[in-house]
Amino acid sequence: MTPPKTRTALVIGTGALAAVLTIAAAYFAGRPQPLTLPTQGRPAVGRADAPTLVIFEDYKCPACQAFTQETLPGLEARARAGEVRLVFMHRPFLAPDSRAAAIAAECVWRTRPEAFLTFHKALYAAQGDERVPWATAPLLSRVARGAGAGGPAWPRCLNSPAAAAAVDADNAAFLRGKARYTPAFYLGGNLIVRPSVAGINRAIDQARTP
Template sequence: MALSKPKKKQYRPNPNKQSKEAQRKGSNKSLIFLTLAFVAVIAVIIIGLNQQSKPASFDYASLPTQGSTEAPVKLVEFGDFKCPSCQFFAQNIKPQLEKDFIDTGKASLSFVNYTFIGPDSETAALAAEAVHQQNPEAYWTYYKTLYDKQQDERIEWATPEHLVQLAKDANLPIDFDKLRSDIDNKTYKKRVDKDNESVRPLNVTGTPTLFINGKKYTGSMDYASIKATIEKTLKG
């Protein structure tokens, strides 16, 4: 009697084992994804920290600048001519900076427009830029005049007519007809726009904001604190 060959067992996958294998692969993929995401976040943080520690670059030659171009400390003020806090800076802090640092050749001060308070913030900036282009030294007289004659920030006081009249009252050595024409035609709007576009990359969120040798000043906006930071910068 012939013996029948034993039947080969058919391979039947174990559903439980297959499920565990799928779970293991899924877990590995999730782990890889989380690891990559963590690495990406760390890289972004490192890049951000490096950018913060890296001094900002300013085109000092094109900015309205008071003081020696060779001064070891370069101050940059972001301001709005309608800003009350900027008025305080101009009237109470800047004169002391001039006496102790600017007039002595230790520091220079440059100005960048940040026109965010009202529509006439831009009009005032356009007027100031027009004065600067005609006579760089007259700019700082006009700067002082605009802040000394500043009105309530809630009203639109910086009209072309008023801005020209302020220049006349200050006896600026410029062509007043050209000033009016430059304001009306927005001749220097691109320059003002360029100033405003630099605000976000530099994390400027208000006025006045001060940079000292390219580094954003984060201390108190009082003269003693600013002076201490400048003196520290001078010592290297």
């Protein structure tokens, strides 16, 4: 039989442990949890073992155009150097032709993956007023051909449900997170808040630090 003093110590020890666990649970419950994003099979540049930066965009979004033209080249260079893996995911929300543009890009990735970035940049270069339905079938076809991705497989992909389902899955993944704008950036599942160029690069550097 356990002596009374030892029993008291055990009770106190158990109570202290319970208190610690309660405090720890409250602490972790209050911390933002990383968002699990389905990046497998998505358009990507860089080594698979590098820190993953997920970029959500809408091809009709002017801020996304600015990011692609001004900031993406530097990040792409880091991806080519093996420092980060860039994963592009769709968040078409501005208009119906936002979704058409996303499906077109998805089909470039599925039929000519090496042409994806060329198409991606060219479509942003062709961006019109976000209030006007400029991402028409003729324009998308012209940009795809210019990127070297307008062969017979591309239009067949446009008419299949798979590309549209992938775009919708990306959009659903975005809505599970806390971002309410585009472009939005997740590194290791964590949203980069107020993503300046310096802030994005700093987050990548921190993720690379052992």
